[in-house]
Amino acid sequence: MRGRLEFWYEFASTYSYLSAMRIDDLAAHHGVEVVWKPFLLGPIFKAQGWDTSAFNIYPAKGRHMRRDLERIAMARSLPFQMPQPFPQNSLYAARLAFAGEAEGWTPAFSRAVFKAEFGEGADISSREVLAGLLEGIGLRPAPYLDRIETPEIKDGLKARTDEAQRRGIFGAPTFITARGELFWGDDRLRQALRWAASEFFLDCE
């Protein structure tokens, strides 16, 4: 691998869906390792005075986002629909994805969540839906649905979200290279991957 890129994403975020569905293929093409970092945007939005998505607060921005997603999904042959309600409550999904890091199934589970939510309009706040997604990647759901109520997972995800805020993350998806270069938005993914690969060559000089 040449370089490393952290992929910070929020399950309620439409543009995170776009990146989640392509980042591993694109990163492989660039020879860059991806580290999946689920976190929660809600607390960061609250700290800047928002109680919901900017796409709800500013209707014209929200209308453009929906159409933008339709156009991009069409160009990438991705299914897309807005879940109801939007944004979804992503707390349990994020805790599960966080719990998966120790066992290596975070990317597969996260793609499954995004696909169910934005490809099929599923309600990802539902424990039943999440149980089905865990089964879909070959896991027995019950132990994991218990684990996300433990302080280890709850506090771990809180610390992850604090770290996001401390490192200057204000939206999702965000990409951070090994040397700390931060890129915001699915439209910066290729640039972030090229940057991560270039850092590797710098470090090898």
Next chain:
Amino acid sequence: MRGRLEFWYEFASTYSYLSAMRIDDLAAHHGVEVVWKPFLLGPIFKAQGWDTSAFNIYPAKGRHMRRDLERIAMARSLPFQMPQPFPQNSLYAARLAFAGEAEGWTPAFSRAVFKAEFGEGADISSREVLAGLLEGIGLRPAPYLDRIETPEIKDGLKARTDEAQRRGIFGAPTFITARGELFWGDDRLRQALRWAASEFFLDCE
């Protein structure tokens, strides 16, 4: 020409600078005609409760914007510096650009304003600076600096800005095709041009 694209821009906007410096070349490549539409974002931001740029209201977003601009400007071999203060008062520049539409010098003047502001850090609220830019494109400044105090120009620019809001514009740059497809952001410029060109072929079927 194959299709038409309206380019809605605000002189205080960093991402409008990026689009202004490349849109005519890119559009020529796609065979698309560009209609330059200067307008003011200030009244639209005020209507949604902001008294300055979102990049000032949300510091993490502002830090990312500066770095993002540096990276993109570097990749495109464009000079870039932040003007002081940011955002600049763009009222006179926008009135002049609006006045130029009847005579066809709006694109040349607008590029000169953006280059002075973001390439050289000039203060574009200054009538002296604006006079120099008018001279630079071969015009005698005095009559135009008088005209921008007339109701014709003042009301015309106000109507333009009302039109922007009515058509769903919430930021700059924004691109709108002949059939009303709206794209927000310099990162959507190529997509908007391809869309505009495709509409032309649809209309020719």
